[in-house]
Amino acid sequence: MTDILDLAAANLISPIILSFALGLAAALARSDLTIPEAVAKGMSIYLLFAIGFKGGVSIASHGVDATLLSALLAGLVLSFGLPFLAFALLRLMTGLDRTEAAAVAAHYGSISIVTFVAATSVLESSGIAAEGYMVAVAAAMEAPAILSALWLVARGGGKGGMAPGLLREILLNGSIVLLVGAFIIGGLTGEAGFKEIAPFIDSPFKGVLCLFLLDMGLIAGRGLRQAKGVVSIPMVGFGVLMPVISSVIGLGLGLLIGLSLGGIVLLMVLSASASYIAVPAAMRVALPQANPAVYLTLSLGVTFPFNLTLGIPIYMALAATAVGGA
Amino acid sequence: MTDILDLAAANLISPIILSFALGLAAALARSDLTIPEAVAKGMSIYLLFAIGFKGGVSIASHGVDATLLSALLAGLVLSFGLPFLAFALLRLMTGLDRTEAAAVAAHYGSISIVTFVAATSVLESSGIAAEGYMVAVAAAMEAPAILSALWLVARGGGKGGMAPGLLREILLNGSIVLLVGAFIIGGLTGEAGFKEIAPFIDSPFKGVLCLFLLDMGLIAGRGLRQAKGVVSIPMVGFGVLMPVISSVIGLGLGLLIGLSLGGIVLLMVLSASASYIAVPAAMRVALPQANPAVYLTLSLGVTFPFNLTLGIPIYMALAATAVGGA
Amino acid sequence: MTDILDLAAANLISPIILSFALGLAAALARSDLTIPEAVAKGMSIYLLFAIGFKGGVSIASHGVDATLLSALLAGLVLSFGLPFLAFALLRLMTGLDRTEAAAVAAHYGSISIVTFVAATSVLESSGIAAEGYMVAVAAAMEAPAILSALWLVARGGGKGGMAPGLLREILLNGSIVLLVGAFIIGGLTGEAGFKEIAPFIDSPFKGVLCLFLLDMGLIAGRGLRQAKGVVSIPMVGFGVLMPVISSVIGLGLGLLIGLSLGGIVLLMVLSASASYIAVPAAMRVALPQANPAVYLTLSLGVTFPFNLTLGIPIYMALAATAVGGA
Amino acid sequence: MEMHDAKRVSIVIEAPLESRLTNALDEAGVTGYTIMPVTGGSGRSGKWTRDGQLGRSGMVNVICLIRPERLDGLLEAAFAVVEPHIGVVSVTDAQVLRAERF
Amino acid sequence: MEMHDAKRVSIVIEAPLESRLTNALDEAGVTGYTIMPVTGGSGRSGKWTRDGQLGRSGMVNVICLIRPERLDGLLEAAFAVVEPHIGVVSVTDAQVLRAERF
Amino acid sequence: MEMHDAKRVSIVIEAPLESRLTNALDEAGVTGYTIMPVTGGSGRSGKWTRDGQLGRSGMVNVICLIRPERLDGLLEAAFAVVEPHIGVVSVTDAQVLRAERF
Ligand SMILES: Nc1ncnc2c1ncn2[C@@H]1O[C@H](COP(=O)(O)O)[C@@H](O)[C@H]1O
Ligand SMILES: Nc1ncnc2c1ncn2[C@@H]1O[C@H](COP(=O)(O)O)[C@@H](O)[C@H]1O
């Protein structure tokens, strides 16, 4: 227990978390600090490229073990399945109608790549290795949740749904293409390729992550300021409860398919995290009646900071206990 | 004397100064070389974050000595006080009316963080240490000068003044929040945090500064081309005289409160430098009658290049003599 | 022969080429992956500054050998002359009218700095040194081709031509000013200046190049998708034949003036590459009747990828044979 | 200078729908339009600003100049896309040079 | 398609005053507007361009579609902010779809 | 509020020609204009988008508010620049505050 607290405390005073806190505080205090859209997008392209590339390199050097396919499958199952759980919980706990609940549920089945990256950093600092292909699992989990949510709405007779071209759009989404593409490039060029560009994609990585989290803090803070009256206490409760439950399901699947400790933690983090880029854009097309303030506030304003601060240490502790006791 | 000249010469052929000169020359020759606004803002966010963070780390590792508070106080006194001197000089030397003179004076009480950064680089190259908290002094000096200028206008019965919300806006200005926030993050995470992100905020720092100064050269050059007829010879004289006088006052205060040689040089540079980001924006709100071409040309087109090229070596020589002879 | 193939294969699986391929594939698959304009411009400023600076530093440390002037002259001759060859080939092989053919020809007399940079990388990896001043030759070759093209149109009695101010605009073009300016800065500050900013302009260089080529792949792919019906098979043939012929002419001149093996390869690459930044902008002003889809598709969609993948290894093999056999 | 009557239609719509709108315009035979960026705004669904945004969020402003007789076709095509979404459609009388291009 | 008369007000104003203007509009009951970027311009106070700019400088274009009867209220609110500053206010007749939203 | 009749001229033109257009306007005595960015569009010469673009490509939108009697001079100056190029010129009736500034 003291371990978790120590880890949580160490985690909390990392430059990454503090940068997020700075952005949040600045936005809540209505400072005019902003990061230009182009710079924010540039940083997110950098992060996706770097994380994908490093995942591919790790495959190239450590080889693919037998669990790769089962891990991908586990990811798909989680992304397809978790929205049903989220939907049920939301209908139970909050007053959201079917469409709103389904839209929120889509976000929780999908993933937050920044949370994944932050967890990778913490694992590295703790000297815990993880399967390089977890990046591919992350990519696989981005989209399926959207389909589950649309099915939930359609089943309830709701309007909206699979607009023509939406499926192609979701699957060829910029983030997925970049992540998977960089993963393949990393796999093909391996250590040699990595050495060439490591001073760009590796050494400054954490620093860029700080500025990126500063921006996410600013966005989350601005969102929270405008969400007054939109998001209720039970919704906030959902935003904390859902990731914890999801992480435990991820833990179970991770143990089942025999991932390493690090891999299990990452699968838990993927399960627990909620999307705030790909899914919101898809929801504006497919379920325009759903209020973006609700799902963005929950995903970015509640679940993201929870995972970043308390979630990751908790998942690590849970995984360590489970693996130790297995 | 040869020492100053040597230092000035060495300073003049540094990549940083030459990049500024390149930008200036390109703009004066009407080249279409431009740096996109978003990239310029991104670089300024990077520089503020890096400089603030490093200041905080230096506090964390060397501890706060007793002069911290007196240095902050000295900064406030300078920022509040120098506008009165600038105002008097401007009314004496130039034909500017009260409002115009007050607007210019506000700029000279405030500071230029890039000049500060350039001076830090020169100190580092010369192996002279400085108090890490001088960054905090820089932040403290950003805003007070604005209040003095508004008071000068109000006393003269002028229009304009403290628009509602302006004080909050000035104090929660993006640059100040980022500088102070990064300073606190650096202080909390200390050397450990610094090591994590040094390949981002430290190693490439000088290179980014070059590109940033290229942009400042471009802006200054464009400004100078358009300022024909607006800025008179006596005003240019003010733009060179004022920083020298201010630096001597900074020198006196620095000696008084017992700063190290490096700290004294930085206090002199802060005194001598003039704002071109925070104060112009505040002046557009508070003193819209004042012509921005006047204060931007003086601050960015005259005083900034003067400090960068001749000013810093002169202040270092003055400080060395004063400390040596003290 | 196997050497060329080996080199070509090694070249093809470098992160740089694969990043281009990723961008191309993403655009052809109509992914919404895009790089913001400001970020793309920021990267191109970075690359020009870095490559110019490094060229200047290399002059400062290795001195200027006697061939500098003849290399510059060779560059001018190539840039003025190649458009005539291109024009003749285009009129022979394709149905383009005088104006269209002249506009395309201007691109092939000018150069692609990214192809140059990619070739520099390959040379470095192969341990082949090249004259630092080839950067200056690159700058010298940017503009003259435009004049030749305009002369070709004027001679045919065509409309368009030297709009007032165009010559100044071409010569003070942002890319040329930045490349030459950084070259001079590098020359003035030499190794000492280089050491200061190497962690910015040198270590991350290849990584930035990857992202930049990702963007070029995206632009080329979008262009190809829209060029259906505009670009005929013979035009594509020209886009492959022209660089090979040009490279051989560059080889001849390089041998004549006594460049090193690396220098010869770079002169071949400059001859073979086609502009897609400076010349298109000039053509929109000077020859607005010419369809940009034609010249951009040929330059960026055909010749650029050809040079990047097969061209560079071929030119290296040709140069090695010629120098070895000389 | 000879001018020709036209309608200037401005459609402010969410960025993720941009390609749907332009496809609908293409299908309705409207092949001329200009897309302009929007950095922020306010409406029934609250305030927003583009700063620091991630992904394809925000809004864009699509502007079409069109012959008056073609206005109804355009509005119907546009309305089908905009209707369930956040967005605003406005029309202004205008005149254009070079009507042969419309 | 049924259209409703409206006024389209365009206010070009210095960026540091953007929030003051939108606050004034809010207070005047105008809750719908779109903010568009401006990259350069020229006027009595000279030419300027946004490239490479630092800080919150430059100008923005705030566009409001409004019922004709509310125009005067809006103009008074806007004018109070714009008057001492650099900036331009223009009004065009327009028509809007979905008038219930205005 | 007292308003004055004006014309609002919008010129969408290729970015490399921006300075030529504004010089032509200056020479024609038009010293007030606002330049707005364009992120994409479609016309007779096809579709384009600004994303990822290199160099000075793309288009810009130059907007002039002008007294009605000066419209012809402006259009002639603008047309001389736009004519051989890709671009669109449209004019709308407008009203402005502070006519002394035009
Ligand atoms: N009356 C209006 N005038 C100008 N723009 C508006 C107006 N109403 C809404 N908008 C724009 O349309 C967006 C969505 O509006 P709404 O659907 O009302 O939330 C806003 O963010 C504004 O950018
Ligand atoms: N006649 C005009 N038409 C369009 N925009 C204008 C006009 N006059 C001024 N502006 C815009 O308003 C800004 C400030 O104008 P001014 O206050 O006249 O310096 C200019 O930089 C332009 O962006």
Ligand SMILES: Nc1ncnc2c1ncn2[C@@H]1O[C@H](COP(=O)(O)O)[C@@H](O)[C@H]1O
């Ligand atoms: N009817 C139109 N309405 C609005 N913008 C247009 C129209 N036609 C052309 N444009 C704009 O002008 C550019 C060039 O048009 P064009 O010369 O027809 O290729 C297009 O890319 C659009 O940005």
Ligand code: NA
């Ligand atoms: Na999840």
Ligand code: NA
């Ligand atoms: Na000062």
Ligand code: NA
């Ligand atoms: Na060439």
